[in-house]
Amino acid sequence: MSEADFIARLRAIATDPAARGLADDAAVWEGLVLTHDMIVEGVHFLPDDRPQDVAWKLVAVNLSDLAAKGAAPVGVLAGYSLGDAAWDAAFAEGLDVALRRFGIILLGGDTVRAPTGTPRSLGLTAIGRAPASGAPSRSGMRPGDRIWVTGTIGNAGLGLAMRLGQVDANETCLAAYCRPQPQIIFGQAVAPHVHAMMDVSDGLLIDAERMAAASGCQLGIMVEAIPLSAALLAVRPDVLDTRLAAATAGDDYQLLFAADPAAADAIREIAGALDLGVTAIGHAGVGEGIVLTHHAQRIAVPERTGFMH
């Protein structure tokens, strides 16, 4: 059974509106936003990634889901597989750092010892308070909306290639891979201004496809507008292939959102106050799926639009 088939079975079970059909970043129940993400050694992180970075990533990827719902994070419950002592101690240290950095509490969790040689499988449940204006869904995008993304796209994917020794390393991209920064403050501030919002975790294009499907709209992306960092462009030429690679690499943990064009000034003001880049990359229309253009020329959607894991 594919992951999609299994999730389809779970969707048939998750009929309560709080679950949002398992088609959103998080559940929204009685003013709380709840999410649970797992990361598995060899799938979501490398066996030789620093345990402090793995702990950071486990927290950050979950908080990114809360950010996408405009939630103020409160606390986490952690599910941890014990391994060797030094790794475990460094993980605990990293968890402490991440929780302090994000100002949230460790509420509880569970620790197990898996059979020796088992890749580590770590889970985290994060809880936050929904914004008073309501938690934006993925499904509220409307034809005519402008589509925005925070920060830059593709740094983490290139950072992974650097970690694997495939590309000369630079600090910015390595940091994007090792220490993703969930856009918590911006998410809370922008939530009242958006029609739909989600985080970019598996790749900009695949996540845009998901927002289009959830909203029943077509989402048009101007590939030349996708924001790339100077650090990425220092090692990659600014050509279409670079842009498509960045837009399908994943692990960005930026926010992708749709808003009325009239909200543009408010959005830019919020981002400016946080010294965060925010870029209009497209618009929503009638139809389905995503449509890509490059300097007004329509181009094919790549076969692989992101990670399915």
Added chain:
Amino acid sequence: MSEADFIARLRAIATDPAARGLADDAAVWEGLVLTHDMIVEGVHFLPDDRPQDVAWKLVAVNLSDLAAKGAAPVGVLAGYSLGDAAWDAAFAEGLDVALRRFGIILLGGDTVRAPTGTPRSLGLTAIGRAPASGAPSRSGMRPGDRIWVTGTIGNAGLGLAMRLGQVDANETCLAAYCRPQPQIIFGQAVAPHVHAMMDVSDGLLIDAERMAAASGCQLGIMVEAIPLSAALLAVRPDVLDTRLAAATAGDDYQLLFAADPAAADAIREIAGALDLGVTAIGHAGVGEGIVLTHHAQRIAVPERTGFMH
């Protein structure tokens, strides 16, 4: 690093009162009770256990933690490792059955595909509403309290031996192992009458030691009073060794609680209305640790008092 050392590190992080020092069955935050338990193939369940039973157990062990805090369960988030299609489909079926049976909702979760050959590691976060009288802790036991346990002890441990072909099987003990029954209704009803409560997951004696340590009291157990089922006594003689084996086997998911002796009638009435057995097995005193007696003769505490996993 041992599990105890790692948890000690986490305790230093989990300083918010909601975490209850990671020394309780669950966190209690703003009227909610939150718990996260994992089960790992080869550790907490057998590779050839029925996937429907594994799904039931994953839900039941978490709801047992909520029951121990007197909470009314609301919903769960599940972390799932995909494997072969038939197993996954049967697991989803079992999850549906368990959630319906307990009247709770699937809020969300995550699905990952671990490297082939990895033992399954499943996590669940359960959320419930704390009782209006407050969620009992493990630490409220007072000298002079009577100590009670629900149901019978040792069935699941014997059921595991039956699953392993070590003992002739009977339905009652197999069911206790495969389909533990969290005492949700009783937990909610008895919560206002108790000073301390926890569930028996790792063994009656080890869990009693934990309650004694959390409460700063001594806990005396009359081993002859530990309730054993007719199904267990059909295959085991009623001798001290049988009683100690039952009290250290674990997976019982009964409730262990301490209450003022004056609450005895109320406790028996609540249990009677639910057709649930409830047995006074000891008392709390000044001191520390557990003290065992057998027909008024003091006996040594076994070296192994339960499972540490």
